[in-house]
Structures are given as C-alpha cells and as structure tokens.
Amino acid sequence: MTKTKIPQSTIARASRLFWSGAKIAAREVSERIGGVVGASTPESSLATKIKQTRDLVSALSQLKGAAMKAGQLLSLEFSDILPPEVVDVLRTLHDSGTFMPMDQVRYILLRELGSERLSELEDLTSQPIAAASIGQVHRAVLRGRPVAIKIQFPGVAATIDSDLEALNNIAKTITQVRGKNINFDDFFEDLAISFKKEADYLLEAQAVDLYRKKMNSGSYVIPEVFHEFSTGKVLTLSFEEGVRINDWIKSKPSREEAHHFGTLLINLIIDEFFTFGLVQTDPNYGNFLYRPDKRQIVLLDFGATTAYEAKFRREIRELFHVIAQKDQKKLVEMIFDYEFLDRREPPEVTELMVLMLDRVVKIFNPKLQPFRFNDDTYLREIREMSVKFVMAVQYSPPAKKLTLLNRKLGGIFHLLKDLGVEMDMRPFVDRVLNTPIQEDDRS
Secondary structure (H helix, E strand, O other), X not given: OEEOOOOOOHHHHHHHHHHHHHHHHHHHHHHHHHHHXXXXXXXXXXXXHHHHHHHXXXXXXXXXXXXXXXXXXXXXXXXXXXXXXXXXHHHHHHOOOEEOOHHHHHHHHHHHHHHHHHHOEEOOOOOOOEEOOOEEEEEEEEOOEEEEEEEEOOOOHHHHHHHHHHHHHHHHHHHHHOOOOOOOHHHHHHHHHHHHHHOOHHHHHHHHHHHHHHOOOOOEEOOOEOHHHXXXXXXXXXXXXXXXXXXXXXXXXXXXXXXXXXXXXXXXXXXXXXXXXXXXXXXXXXXXXXXXXXXXXXXXXXOOEEEOOHHHHHHXXXXXXXXXXXXXXXXXXXXXXXXXOOOOOOXXXXXXXXXXXXXXXXXXXXXXXXXXXXXXXXXXXXXXHHHHHHHHOOOOOOOHHHHHHHHHHHHHHHHHHHHOOEEOOHHHHHHHHHOOOOOOOOO
C-alpha cells in the first residue's frame, strides 16, 4: 500500500476517472482497428484488456470511496464473463490501494473524537492494518483492550453521487465504443442508495449491535462496538484476529476444511435472511476472516446491512417451496402477486423467468449431490438464461427487494466456487423450509 492524500473535490475525482476511461476507450479503438487490418491476436487482445484494467484499478485505488467500491463489485458480479486474468487484476482492489497519511488520520480523529478521547487511544499504528474503499482501519489499545478503529476517508459521503455519475459515463462510453448501447442508470442508482447507508458509521454501529444480539452462535465472531469512541465518520470496535479469506484460499485448505467453511457460510445466510431478516449484503471477501484453529468465521463489516420484513421472507420461502415442487401454475401466480414481473409482460418473458428460477434452485436437485460449486456448466446456464431474460423484459423494472440479496448470494456462491467446495445441499433445503421466521424486531 502507498500513502497519499485522498482527492476530495468533485472536479479532481471526476477528471481522474475521465482520464482513465479515455485511455481505456482509446486502447479499445486501437485494438478494433488492429483487428480489422489483421494485426490483433487473442493474446494481444487479452494483454490490452489487462492493461486497461490495471489503469482503471490504479485510478480507483487512489480515489477510494464509491468509485473504488463499484470496481470491487464488478470483480464479483462479472467474474464469470470476464477473462480470469482481468478478474485477478480487479480483485486486487479488495486488498490493496493507497491510504491516508498519519497527519490526515490524526486530524480526522481529533475532529471527530476531541482531544480528550483521542488521548485515550494508545499505540495507534502508524500504518493501517486494512484499507478498503470507504475507510481504513488502524489498530490501537483502548483502556487495556486492543481495538480496531475504522476512519472514513474525507469526502466519501459528499462525492458518492459524482463518483458514480462519472463511472456511469465511463461505462457508457466504453460500451458504445464496443458497439453496444447499455443503460446502467438503474444499476448505479441502486449503488448510490447502498453506499450512502454505508457511509454512516452510526448506522453501522447499530447493525453490529443487532448482529451481536441475534447471531449468538459460537461459530461466528462479531466485534463489540465502543460507542463512546464512535461517530458518523469513526467506528471503534474490538480487535478480532483471523486469516484473510484470500490468504486462506491460497493456503489450499483440505476438502474437509473447505466443506466446513462452506457449511458455516450457507447456514449464515439462512439465519441472516430467513431467521432474523438482517443481511449484510456486501459480498466483498474482505468482510470475512477465518480462524482455522477454532473453525470460526469473523464478520467484520456491517455497513451494507439490510433489513427484510417477515412477510417478504415468508413469501420467498413459499416461492422456494413451489419451485422445488415444480408447481408451475402456482409459481406463475406468485411471480405476479409478489410483483416480480409486470402483468403486461408477454408469455415468453414469464416462461423465461420460470426457467431461470428453476435453474437457480438446481443446486438442491438430489441427482446433483454433492453439488460442485465450480461447475462451469451450471454457471454458464444461469448466465445465459439471465441474459435472455434481461433482453426479453419489456415492462418490469428489477425487483428492488431482490437486488442486494442477489448480490450477497452471488458473492457467497463465488467464494464457495473459488474454494472448490463440493457438498450435499439437501440438508439446507430442510433448514430453509423449517427454520422459524422471527417477526420484525429492530430493537
């Protein structure tokens, strides 16, 4: 990591993004011209894509904030359709980048906590132990206890809209150069809503408290909030040890270890959604640590926590049951009743959605057990069906309640895929159908 002042002004951030996008577009044009005259090869095309991605990663790493976080999501959401070499470069956004120098860190802490509380923080590390998109984390000692202090980068909240608008324009420019005309407005609008919630550390502190209250299993470790030392821009938590997920995957854990981790992860999302209705929807691998010796998952980041009403959770469980029973008539009724589709859609759109939902729950098919998460055939089927569906829809906007939930499920699937997990999914069907759904309680 490299320390640097984080650009705060809208003009400075937008110009840096624009320049990065312009270079990518220029290389794309050059490659297309080279292809016409016969100078382009598959190897040179891939090299161009990697160079483009590195340029963009460099710009996003320096800017932090919404710009970098959007890039992290791209590495997860499009990992199946981008070359693996490009995905590898994008994923460096999860673990690296620039960070604020110490004078900027101390200035923010003084402004947010005041001199008296700041003086109680001892052994504050001069470099962060982690630097993500919205803030960086320093270790310290508070009243004899090791703590992790998350400090928000300056200007993050104020530049979310302008950052995403600039990225939206870059995406449109690049796709137009490639001969496509794709509207990314809804995608970036959803990101803006989610990122603004994440930029309020007081909301995150409330979410951590709720998780500690509800997720009291010994398999999951949730930090403790030090409220007296937390504000909207600074969050102080108990320091929790663990191995970063990417590092643990690189250590090549045994099949049994990967299976245990996968079981914990799937049970976590079942409890989050169906039992408690409280889901941390950011799929970034950096939001987890693992303790192989104690076989525990440490949950770190709760900024993207979303609450789901009991009524909606019961609807999703009933939908899951109907899909598993292959009751197509009932399924079509529910799709319209739950407003997942507009009733004006032509029959072929409804048929595509039914087929797509059937493919999604295919992982629970008894004939496919144990299910292999790195099964390229399954992923290809889902991707192709999704593209057909999106192209055919005429009236139905994306189901807002499903957007962030799908993002979390997709992130978990890709994590299990990277681990090469193979497991019998049938016991999880029983858990989904029989887990008691707690009524809404946010206190």
